[in-house]
Amino acid sequence: MTTSYPKIGGNGEANEGRVLLSQTTGFGKPAGYDPIAWQARCDLAAAYHLCNQMDLNEGICNHLTVMVPGTSDRFLCVPYGLLWDEVTASNLLMLDESGNVLEGEGEIDATAFFIHAAIHATGVVCVLHTHTPNVTALCCTxxxxxxxxxxxxxxxxxxxAYDPTFNGLVLDREEGDRLVKVMNGKRVLMHANHGVIICGDSVAEAFDDLYYLERAAEVQILAMSTGKALRIVPENVANQFLVDMKKDGGKANWAKLHFDALKRGLMRTHVGAKFCQ
Incomplete structure (x- = not known):
């Protein structure tokens, strides 16, 4: 176990080779930058703005990451200290699996690195960890x-997956690996006394799950507040619902349509439109 709070990134000697991206406007990108990698930056920045807009985050804490397309050992994350409506495609950090900052300026919260690096190492594309109000409330019961x-x-x-063990801040790889074992390949982890981790094949799919999980928790809490027993959907109906959702890639397509619509909404606001700069 670590004896001090780890620093990830910053201005350490190991990060001297980092690249700083120039800020752009609209849906542009720095000259010569890979367009697919830039799109991943835009999508992740949009997710930060949307969580802020929908009150699905806490201050400058919590963290969302996505693997850099075409790589298996580097991911994007917010530099610690930014309000989430300050996040842009160009100010996200790119880190490698050892925590070295390859692009950007600043450092990420150590908890972000140890949680997300462990999960990304299993091949997960996008990882969202937040303390959304209603899901977190359920995690406190x-x-x-x-x-x-x-x-x-x-x-x-x-x-x-449900993790009943809360060990405080995740400040080493050992605890990150423990969370991976608890998840056991499932895309959602509800962590007692803490919050939620959601995994997805894209930012759009992970954010769609984050949104609908929070709505599901909100409905459940409202129903529980009546003091009456919950009416559970029969298992055969629930199973068929999942089959129908996944037909012809329906779930992934719905997520993309939802996320694209939300990004258009961001572009209509003065603050939100900055996500793709």
Whole structure:
């Protein structure tokens, strides 16, 4: 276990080779920058803005990451200290699997590195860790189960892992690896006394799950507040719901349409439009 709070990034000697990106406007990109990698930057920055807009984050804490397209050992994350509506495509940091900053200026929160590096090492493309209000509220109850009582809940049937062990801040790779083992390949982890981790094949799919998981938790909490028993959807109906959702790539396509619409909404606001700069 670590004896001091780790620093990830910053101005250490190991990061002397980093690249600083010039800020751009609109949907442009720095000259010569790979367009697919730039799109990943834009999408992740948009997710930060959307979480801020929807009150799905806490201050400058929590963290969202995505693997750099075409790589298996580097990912993008916000430099620690920015408000989430200050995040842009160009000010995101690119880190390697050892925590060296390859592009950008600043450092990331150590908890972000140790959680996300461990999960990305398993091949996950996008990892979102937040303390969304309603999911986090469920994680603070003795039985912090997402019950299959609503259509939105069914999206996650059989794909939620539950971690009853809260060890405080994640400040070493050992705890990151422990979280990976608890997740056991599932795309959602509800962490007792803490919050949620969501994994996806793209920023769009992970954000779509983050959004609908929060709505599912909100409905469940409202239903529980009546003091009446939850009405659970029969297992056969829940299973068929998942089959229907996945037909012809439906779920991934719905997520893309949803995320594209939300990005258009950001572009109509003075602050939100900065995400792609």
């Amino acid at each position: 003795e039985d912090f189960t997402l019950h299959m009582c609503h259509q939105n809940s069914l999206r996650f049937a059989g794909d939620v």
